[in-house]
Amino acid sequence: MYRAPRGTADVLPEEQGYWRYIEARARALGQRFGYQRLDTPVFEQTALFVRGVGQGTDIVEKEMYSFLDRGGDSMTLRPEGTAPVCRAYLEHGMHNQPQPVRLYYFSPAFRYERPQAGRFRQHHQFGVEALGDGDPSVDAEIVEMAWRLMEDLGLRDLTLLLNSIGDSECRPAYLEHLRAYYASRVERLCQDCRGRLERSPLRLLDCKQEACQALAQEAPRSIDHLCHPCRDHWEELMKCLRRLDIPFRVEPRLVRGLDYYTRTVFEIQPPEERAQSTLCAGGRYDGLIQELGGPPTPGIGFAAGMERMVSNVKGQGVPVPQEESVRVVIAYLGDEAKGEALSLASQLRSKGIGAVLAPAGKSLRAQMRYANSLGVSYALILGEEEMRSGSALLRDMAKGEQRVVPLQGVAEELAN
RNA sequence: GUGGGCGUGGCCAAGCUAGGUCCAAGGCGCCAGGUUGUGGCCCUGGAGAUCGAGGGUUCAAAUCCCUCCGUCCACCCCA
Known part of the structure; x- marks a missing residue:
């Protein structure tokens, strides 16, 4: 993999x-x-x-x-x-x-x-x-x-x-001071630092070895030079x-x-x-x-x-705003409802409302579980009954309440 | 480049110290069902693992040994 x-x-x-x-x-x-x-x-x-x-x-x-x-x-x-x-x-x-x-x-x-x-x-x-x-x-x-x-x-x-x-x-003069300081104390430096002495003497100052730290404490300071x-x-x-x-x-x-x-x-x-x-x-x-x-x-x-x-x-546990998730899941049953769901989703999106279709071919129960797991505020349900009356069920997921709304008005309804 | 810890299903993880009872526990997540058309809780069932890879020891290895790979931490160095 x-x-x-x-x-x-x-x-x-x-x-x-x-x-x-x-x-x-x-x-x-x-x-x-x-x-x-x-x-x-x-x-x-x-x-x-x-x-x-x-x-x-x-x-x-x-x-x-x-x-x-x-x-x-x-x-x-x-x-x-x-x-x-x-x-x-x-x-x-x-x-x-x-x-x-x-x-x-x-x-x-x-x-x-x-x-x-x-x-x-x-x-x-x-x-x-x-x-x-x-x-x-x-x-x-x-x-x-x-x-x-x-x-x-x-x-x-x-x-x-x-x-x-x-x-x-x-800096050149300072580096000379530094080298001079360390030169007389080489035996107390770690292996790495002995190597660094010629190449980049500044580095000796932030070596983590205890012995080197101690030496660095007393070393000439650039701000004094x-x-x-x-x-x-x-x-x-x-x-x-x-x-x-x-x-x-x-x-x-x-x-x-x-x-x-x-x-x-x-x-x-x-x-x-x-x-x-x-x-x-x-x-x-x-x-x-x-x-x-x-x-x-x-x-x-x-x-x-x-x-x-x-x-x-x-x-540090700083509270950070999370990206807003999708607002609406559209659940539907049957082929006719599928077409309607598709166009409804499109209408909602054109009004700036995030909408997705529930996965195809699943039971309504599964579609609702899907809506729930996405954490959407609303589910729109389009079944055969709704198709007959040209309406949809608008369910408020948090309240657990739902009501029938005419298909025409759904997008406006949710826009508010 | 050097040193140490770790590596079990998507995630977390038991088991490894005293090899067999592990064709590998449990939890989360996922899928389905519990309601002819409805979520969150609960219940039931299901899918999903060449136990990092390869080699070795052994009648027998997730468990022991070796090599490699990956990952994490530290050195080095740096944001």
């Missing part, structure tokens, strides 16, 4: 309520903050991600779904949302629009990973990007959006973690957030896995710490657009995981 590929999942009808709920809130959020929706293709030239996400990152090294198309070009299923947005920004000359350009998107993302709680090979993100304005107030706007989204979803007890990792001016512009930016961002009453926690060990981040990075964590729990993560990427061949252009954004939001909305 065929199954959904590993790490992918069907979103079944009974789950849809959660997804539509989150999408509706996210869309409203984008609208309120003046963001416009942008959809980009599900695949792009491989080079876009190699360039954008970074040669040495795990995503590029071992997680991309890449393939050669029939023309021999290497294509890759989008592993993240920011690079495509930046590509579209450049391709459509959006740098000629008033800056910043504010965009949001819903899109699937693909990474060849080992699935586990909260991690999939295909997942879905709601993302937001503000391009072309490097002012800290834009950072604050993005962080606020992320926070408000979680509020709007009705999620409680979340933590907003914030950090600044500097830019190309100050920012250059002046970065420091000013960082200070002002915090000032903005305080002014907005966004309760953030400075987390000097917060780092990001993608190469393009500069200055601001942040995450939103749910109350119960699981392994893959980050609901939302983002940051500034002032070098990215230039890296992709555009003019020097600042940018900042975040992405929130749909599956993780769904799971938290469920887990």
